Amino acid sequence: MEIVRENFQRELPYIKEAIEECEFIAIDAEFSGLHTEPNRRTQNTTLEEGYEDLRNSASKFLTIQIGISTFKFDPSNGSYLAKPFNVFVFPTTLTGYSPQGRCFLTEASSLDFLAKNRFDFNKWVYQGVHYMTKDEEEVYKRERTKAVNNEMDNIAVDAANTMWLQDVIKRVGEWKNSKQALNFINIQTNNAYQRRLVYQEVRRYWPTELNARGQAGHIHITKITEKELEMQQQQRQSDLQRDIESSRGFREVIDILSACKKPIVGHNIVVDLAYILAQFVGPLPPTVEGYKKMIHKTFPTVMDTKYVSYTASALKGLAFDSSLGGLENMVGTINFMGCPRIIPHYRHQRYLSRDLAHEAGYDAYITGSIMIRMLALIAKNEVPLPAPLTKIEIEVRKNGKNEKRPNSSKDPKAFKTPKKNAEPKKASPPPTAPVATPAPAPVPAAPKKFSYADIVHRQRAPAVAPAPTVVVPTPLPPAPVVEEEEVEDEMEESESSESDYDYIQESDFPAHEKPFSWQSPSVTTLQNVLHWGRSSHGCINLVSS
Structure with a gap:
């Protein structure tokens, strides 16, 4: 769904509803530029130097398009329902006045990349959703x-x-x-x-x-x-x-994302977060630790598909290309068969094909879909924790015995310690010839249960006439013509107890279980650690000291 200035206020309640009901949110952004000093970062760039470069770029370039895609698990079919939104944002108020007096840079290579991917610059300027930071809102107020x-x-x-x-x-x-x-x-x-x-x-x-x-x-x-x-x-x-209230513009969506406390997913998300925080929340802190605290305070749970793809043991050797397109191809291979499907909501059919790649809404939708399938595969390979010991097992181990645990460990009565001085079992007598026994009387079979369609079909079929007898029966008056709908109605009333609906119980269609849990150990260890590209340190841990 495309969101512009014209329909933003009308669709804002729907966006809020989608965020509140979903399980997690994927985000992506497009920028007017990425590097104030290109080719400055190398393999020897320290974390502090890399962050200073990122902070400088985020304060001078603009986020011009933001993609948000919500994902909700549907237990009826075991799939995820997606609602992707593609939003153009432009730094003005609803009336066109810009109290922040914002000036921004553009990078020729970034604009060229956007133009080649059919970015609509006119729509961005004329229909971009307005916004303000909290400080700018206070000045305006x-x-x-x-x-x-x-x-x-x-x-x-x-x-x-x-x-x-x-x-x-x-x-x-x-x-x-x-x-x-x-x-x-x-x-x-x-x-x-x-x-x-x-x-x-x-x-x-x-x-x-x-x-x-x-x-x-x-x-x-x-x-x-x-x-x-x-x-x-x-x-x-x-x-x-x-x-x-209207002057907040798109920043109200950022406030909703922050308040919901749900997982935020992105691809190489450390850059997207820097631009989004600098543009919609406030200036980035001067230190890396301050930046990490700002992310964690705004979005308590963050996950990076790029970091997960090369860190999770279940995915080792599967991804040959860690780009978004490379991971999209990876999760479409045979290794991910059986992973849940992702179905766009009927109001969000814009991204059924790959023609809109590199549009922020499409990239957010693909990012969330990749994360779902990767975490589902990780959950399949997760080693379950051993069941807790029962009281009897604890006592046995205290006494220095090391018997094997029974199969039904959940039932304490199933665990039996060997008896002392137990006598050996007596050998069974040799088998004798079987004695013929009379065949049991045949038990009448249970009446066959027919479906409603079978009963109607049987009613319509002509009955088999019995063998002719010598006595010719007196001809009966012709039977009244019964309409086909009346026959079906009568059968439905008389044979309602034999209907299929009486035999199909709700338990015959059990709800699908979620393929993974955000609280499982294999998932929590991958949270709040972001990929940091082209540097020797490799990643940034948001919760480390």
């Missing part, structure tokens, strides 16, 4: 509140506009005191500076008597009563609250 409450700071009047402003004040005063004048007056203005001066003077001379409202090319001033002023102030406060 203070500015808008002051404007609504007429608490804007006064500005100085320059010499060029002194005479013009004095004439405006005089005209407005004469109009206000005239009993024969209209209920409004329009003051022509040439620029934003003159409009600001008119607002300022009306607020200073007639704060509770006049109301000034900007229109195309002029300021519309009207007389107002105290009751109208109070109602107008309440309306402004309501509009202000709605404007502040």
Whole structure:
């Protein structure tokens, strides 16, 4: 599903519902650039140097497209239901005003890559969803509140506009005191500076008597009563609250992802997280430890498909290419037969083919699908923990005995210690010739249960006529014609106890078990460790000291 400025507010409740009901979320992002200094990182780059380069890039480039795909297990068929969203994001407010005054860099190679993969730059600029960080929202809220409450700071009047402003004040005063004048007056203005001066003077001379409202090319001033002023102030406060809430834009989705505390999955996600946090949460910390804490605080559980692919023992030697496309090909091999299927929701049929590869929504959908199949294979190869010892086994081991555990270890009564001085079993007598016994009387077989379709078919089939006799029966009057639907209705009523529905119990269709658990030891050991490319340290552990 594509999300743009036009449908974002309408689809926001649906996005929130998808996140709250899912098991985990996969994310991906596209950027305006990746490296402020290309080819700076080498095999000898330290973790601190690599992070400083990443931090510098995340603060200067933009995240221009974000993919979010939710996954929910369906126990009725053992598959996962996916809801992928592809979101264009652009750094403005709903009204087009950008309080952060954001300037950003672009990298020619990144834009060329996006263009070759049919990225719609016009849609990004014209329809990109607006957003603000929390700090930017607070600044915007203070500015808008002051404007609504007429608490804007006064500005100085320059010499060029002194005479013009004095004439405006005089005209407005004469109009206000005239009993024969209209209920409004329009003051022509040439620029934003003159409009600001008119607002300022009306607020200073007639704060509770006049109301000034900007229109195309002029300021519309009207007389107002105290009751109208109070109602107008309440309306402004309501509009202000709605404007502040809508100004958050896409950052509200990031807040929902953070609040749900569900696993976040990505491919080489350390880069995506840096850009997303810097753009929607706040500036990245100056140190690696601070960055790790910021990730862990925002998203408590994070998993990286790239790290899992070369770390899990069950996947050793299966992936020849650790790129997203390489892992997609890997999970489609015979080794992953029997792993659960991933089915897009009926409202999310955009990614049924691979034509939209490298679109953020598609990559997020593929990333989550890869993780599901990898974790399912890992769970198949997971060695189960031994069952806890029973009380009898514990006592036996305390006494220094080492008998084998019985097959039914869950039942304490099944464990029997050998008896002392047990007598050997007596040999059984040699077999004798079998004695013929009369055959038992045949037991009548249970009546065969027919399905509803068999019964109807049997009713329609012509009965086999008995052998003819000497006595010719008296001809009977013709039987009334019975409609086919009436026969079926009668059979359904008379043979309802013989219907298939009485024999099919709910237990005949057991619910499928989840292929893996996020709390299993084989999965928890792979969480919160992210791949760190082209460096000797290899990965970054979010929970290490």
